[in-house]
Amino acid sequence: MDSTDKTTKLGTRMMPYVAILQHDIRALWASRLVQLWLTATVVLTLVLSLANWSKFQDAPMIASLLFPYLVFPWFFVVVVLGVTPVSGSRAEALADGILSRPVSRSGYLIAVWFARVMLVWSIYLVVIIPFIALVTLAKRPVPEDTVTIYGIVTALFLVGLVLTFLVSLGFLMGTLLRKPLLAVVVLIFVWYPISLILSVFSLEEFSPISLAQAVPTQLRQPWRQVEGEPKLKIDQEDLKAFSSLSNFFSVLSPTKPQPKPAKPDFFESEEFVNFSLLRVTLGYGIPTILTIILATLSFYLRDL
């Protein structure tokens, strides 16, 4: 069998799933939620850039632009996008239309999940990349910073990974709980105190707040650490910037600015050595995969 035949066979096999993916992305782009989110993201990123233009160095400035994706308010939109395709009236329409055709449930679920992940990543990157370019290339009245390309790529990847996890979590809840509103409420109650839950298990580095704090340091990471060079420490200026950013968002979110604890926080203590890109990647990657597997299983066992 030649390679053309194999490609054709694979194309035919994948045709339904590619069709679902295309259809879903098109439907999502046409939805009010996505259009509003895109507009609001642009506006908020612009406001944050202008507000901190002459205050923050490059790293805390980029971290401030990523903060809304990690903590508040965009996690809410991402969760809603994850919940909707398999719950409520949509599930019924789906049964009438797509799932009564020769399409497997698991295949459908993965195609729709992928469509949402692609959409979330595209909105996030389409908005954030131009602003990062602007921040790093423009001459601003702040001291020079040592942000690296590697740092930017990994920081963007980390935030994307968290967003992917949130979409997957929404998917799981959407399959477990049939009512979309209930699923969203449950997720808010799970996600808000996540830092507290993680700290119980000494896994603070995985909390979105900790990741937001780690982003400026990660942005300055070089591709390779030169032997004998001192490891990067958490910058006190970054912490101040983070604190002011938290206060800014506390107006929007129910989280109150925390009083300074007697014991130093995870990122305020000593050297910045506990943060590992690999650990965080695995820490979010493995639960994402598990969530998808559980959602698929739950969807398979469910009546439509």
Next chain:
Amino acid sequence: MTELAIRTEHLTKIYSQRLIAVNDMNLEVPKGSVFGLLGPNGAGKTTTLRLLLGLQRPTAGRAEVFGKLCGPNAVNVRSQIGYLPTNPRLPGNLRPIEYLDLLGKLSRLPYQVRKPRISALLRAVGLLSATEQRIQTFSTGMCTRLGLAASLVADPPLLLWDEPTAGLDPTARRFTLDLIRELGKTKTVVVATHILGDIDQICDHLGVMHEGRMIFTGSMQDMKKRLRREGFSLELEGDTDSIRRLAQEVNNLEGIDAHLGAGQTLIVRIDNERGRSGALAEVLKLIDASNLSLQAIHSGQNATENAYLQLLQEEEAHGFHR
């Protein structure tokens, strides 16, 4: 042995440990038949179809389509089925061609097959003039017609149509029934409905469901045989006295009973022992000899309905033995 399109064994569906939708159902649908799944609302017809499609999982028992087991991931089963739900919910943002094209892709139809088939189907269901419109602007009838086309995109050998004439005007209803009759020549068609008139016109086999149970399966002839032999209803033109006189003369014939019906009709009942054609010939002779003129003869007009009602009554009378 008859080849089967559908076979269920002790198929049972209980919702949330509370509602029995399908109760220990054993069903056999012969390949190539037009099978009517008849029952009142809530009898379990739609649940049965959804179990066959794998949209729902049986609580107990099994269902097979062309010998393949049904289930949520049974892609090979669904590739053999064209499904039309009751009042299909369609994606309003799409246009008919886009929708059918999506369904064609879901059935893995190559471009060269998909495009001509979509055109042919849109023409067949009379939606060629509506191809520019979005589905959300469609009337109920148009949605049903698009649903019919959607179920035929993959040209499957088995069609499961749930209430295909629901919400249709008389012309669209006639079109749908004609289409079923036409498709029945080459495919197995299962039509779930509570409209007896439809079943009577198009089906050659029948299953009657009541409260989740299959209380009768067999051919339409078997169904009608179950009924006490009905007679004829004769529409006559003439004065009432002449019709009354005719009724007396008919009553004098052996094994025939006649009485006046509503308007100028004479209802004639024939005993089981008598041949229907012979009895009718004798009655017609009497009409010919009278000063009445015959306008119409209705034979067993409500036979299916009567048989169906009789079945339901018997089923309810069985009580615990059900």
